[in-house]
Amino acid sequence: MTLAGVVARLRDGELSPREAVEDYLARIEAHEHLNAYITVRGDEALAEAAAPPRPPLYGAPIAVKDVIAIAGTRMTAASTILRDHVPAADADVVVRLRDAGATLLGTLNLHEFAYGALTTSRHFGASRNPWSTERVCGGSSGGSGAAAAAGLAAGTLGTDTGGSIRIPACFCGVTGLRPSTGLVPNGGLFPVAATFDTIGPIARTAEDCALLLDAVALTRTDLAGGVRAVRVGVVDELFARAEPAVAAAAEAAVDELARLGARVGRAEVPLLADAVAIQQLLMLPEATSVHLPWLRTRLSDYGADVRARLLAGLLLPATAYPTGMRLRARYQAGLEAVFARFDLLVAPAMPIVAPPIGDESVVVRGETIPYRLSLIPFNSPWSLAGVPAASVPCGFVDGLPVGLAVVGRRFAEESVLRAAHAYQQVTEWHERRPS
């Protein structure tokens, strides 16, 4: 059931918060093999559900990625280093979720320290894709994607630095929104790279994402209005880099937006291909600065992939960061000019479907490339600019979900979600569920 559906039942008294928590706890237990959760707050959630339900969420059970602090609940970041860390205070978004009447169901699996796109932590094990349990969920918010897809929470929060909401949302066939950087407070979030990190929703639908966004960003998203006369720019360069069947599904989604009245044109984003490298120049040192004390004392406690990235950030030339800063400003200016011509940009959310767990490379248009390098060209352009970007289910390839990226101007989350909602009113991809 969607979050909106759960909220409606709670509001109308058809379901009590305690019953809702009990239902989700039973589903979590039945789907333990997905390894979506790191900590289930069973007793705590049942106790919290005894309070009178409050609007707007009326006790709906929500789970958060295990880098978002819940007071008194361990927060591991899927790492050995923080395995026994118990925050003393709630993260800002958890305070806001509680204020909005949510019940906190637990914390969700992720790539170690949210610094990778697989969610196959050696410390806490791989989250498995509900559509094919031998495949990855993506990441880093892989547990959030799996939980949303398998109905193990009414809604979830993930975090996104360079794609960590959009990748698992796409691979798991659910809707995810990376909000504009700075819209949602990051207090109580264990960071990856502070100038990129943003907390956002992963749930079944755009409507669900709006409910969660409004709770944590204190916004009031109006989904009415559709996309008539909205100027939609198609980022051809990314369609050309996706697997043909994936690109075809995204093209069909664009056709649907056109049928709904959107004015579709072709968009060229200056420095698009350079966004990947520019983000790396900034993200690598930022992440390393967070971890430096542990690099000195606990280096072997990191997984090999995360260790390599953190060391790369340590060993980049000092000019890398200011070069990245200067080019980010240029890139953002170029993208702003594109948004003078378009209200939204669209592209395939990812170039491929979820690969098998353990595969380190993928084939895209006949070329074998490292998994991570296949994904970041589809994510960095929007992360680097700090603009809102959603992944919206738009089809299936080989039985696995694919998504459409819908991108807006900074702080135009409402436009992004409105378009996604309009699309979901006339399609059923988001309604399909894994068996």
Add this chain to the structure above:
Amino acid sequence: MESQQSSPEFLRNLARRQGVDPSDEDLDAVAGFLGAILPELARLEELLEPEDA
């Protein structure tokens, strides 16, 4: 310049000066990473003029 900056010996010394002691395996992985990103950095630096600061 780039090959020097990603040689294991150079990287080990640089890491140790910052209090970090990576293994040979770590340095191999990092060298691969830097081998990809340093040419990109050099290319991107050429896009900038001093007056762009």
